[in-house]
Amino acid sequence: MFTLIPFLINGLTLGLLFALIALGFMLIVGVMEQINLAHGSLFALGAYVAYALLGPPLPLPVGVGEWWAGLPLGLRYVLALVIAPCIVGLLGILIEQGMRRTYGKDPLFGLLLTFGAAMVIEDVIRSVWGTRDYILPTPDAISGGFIALNLIWSTYRFFAAFAAAVFILLTWLLIERTRFGAVIKAGAHDSEMVRALGYDLAKLRIAVFAIGTMLAAAAGVIMAPIWGIRPHMGVDAVIPAFLIIVLGGVGSFWGAVIAGLMVGMVIGLTAAYASEWSLLSMYILLIVVVTFRSRGLFGKKSILEA
């Protein structure tokens, strides 16, 4: 039994990371009932922007590049964690401007629109950075490893899982414990009433979309040192994200977090027996759960079922 403990711990950290990846996707689908299939590409874009900030010096105007490169890596890392989501968030606002034409139509149009946007973003990434892999440098304090239970553990992985927990908590506070969260949830429930009370729903939707895409980018920055930066990372992120949302149930915050942990655990445990096939387990988990509970574990009725 003791041999399973490392796999359980791995599964737990992986679960938190998966929940982090799904967080932005969940916010947009839960509050706005819109599928953002560009989530993965925005996730990847966040990682690439962070690489531009932390990797080799940029071709910036004289002085700026040197000044930036002269800052300590730790400070630059923290700044990258802020700047990359902001840049991606602006792109998210642009996508929302197109997406608003599909509100009230079949949700399929939003899904297709963001699929097209994902193709475009991926090709932009490919034309700017090429198809090669990059490694995101991390500050010394959170890189390297330590030995416990006679095994080598990656420090960064635990830092990332901790960061994931913080992001999950902050998002929960935002949705459930602020006035802003109450209004956006009310907007999803009864948009006419929210408008009648004098709230600008269009602005609220922009805000939600921006926050959702910023979370995608932040997840990308945090995952980059673990997965490596490569063009395929967008697909690697969007698939677990949608899977976790469907598994947890659309519209349920803790459902998504629990589903993320479940997926992480299942992958972690199957990795103990058949490492090559471990990713298959999450699909099977989804198919089994959705066969018996069509709205996922904690899903509520949603217009997406129409």
Added chain:
Amino acid sequence: MQTPAHAGRLITPAMVGVALVLLTVPLWIAKVGLYQYIGVEILIWAIYALGFNLLLGTAGLPSFGHGAFFGIGAYAFGLTQFHVAANLWVCLLGGILAASLAGALVAGFVARRRGIYFAFLTIAFGQVFWFIAMKARNVTGGEDGLLPIARLPADFGIVSFDLTGNTALYFFVLALFLVTVVALWRLTYSPFGRVLSAIRQSELRAAHLGYQVVLFKMLAFIASAAFAGLAGSLFAMAQGGAFPEVMALHYSGYIVMMVLVGGGLVSFWGPVIGVVVFLLARDLLGAVTLTWMLWFGLLFVAVILFKPEGIAGVFQDLRRRFSRQPAQAQPAARSTP
């Protein structure tokens, strides 16, 4: 989808026209700067897209994992060739049968779902098959693909045609394309297709009218998987191998893009237009820029935002505009005498 003229016929004037144009393609395709193989590729993807549109355009079911059935057809064609019999007809049957069986398995799970949940589950199943194709190296060859798949001769008992050349293969695929067109035309405008249309418009109403909605959705899914399997088999033969790439999420999305850009939602021929535009854009734009998908993706976004009826929808609008003028002229002509 509106009912077109000649919906009740087996062979329509439009089909004859398309067939005649396509028959002449090998004569001029090299002269316009293209090559024979692109013709083969376009026809194969057109079979795939037409079959897919039975699901998307007629039944209104958005499958985002259809690449799986295309890929399964390709692998089954190769595996039948290696392990059962190196006969073209047996191999094609193997490809279609394998894809239909996989389609039936998936349909059993997804047929009770609608809209986005249907799309999500098909993504999950598509990924499962893709993942298996990537990892079961001793069966599928993994990322390297299943090689080498031969272009078997088309044996009709008395005569046998060698299909190793691209022109010969083009005519063979063209024959199957025309069979597909006739079969899907009959299927789309048959009572079966009408029920699928009714399900697209309102599943609840169709169910209340007494139709077994789940059964119809399953049959539509299996039929469209079978055509994907046929196309996949032909693609394996054309490419000389079967590769997991076509089963990935991207390719499953591309087929949706092709069908929608072409106008599969409003026209039977929309998917074919979409395939021609997509593959020509890939070759012509791809020759100029490495980022052709950026431009095609933008076109796709524009279509979704401004003209969800696609290119065929634009044609229909134009035709309506031109046909309205004579229609307005008629009463005036009648009133003059």
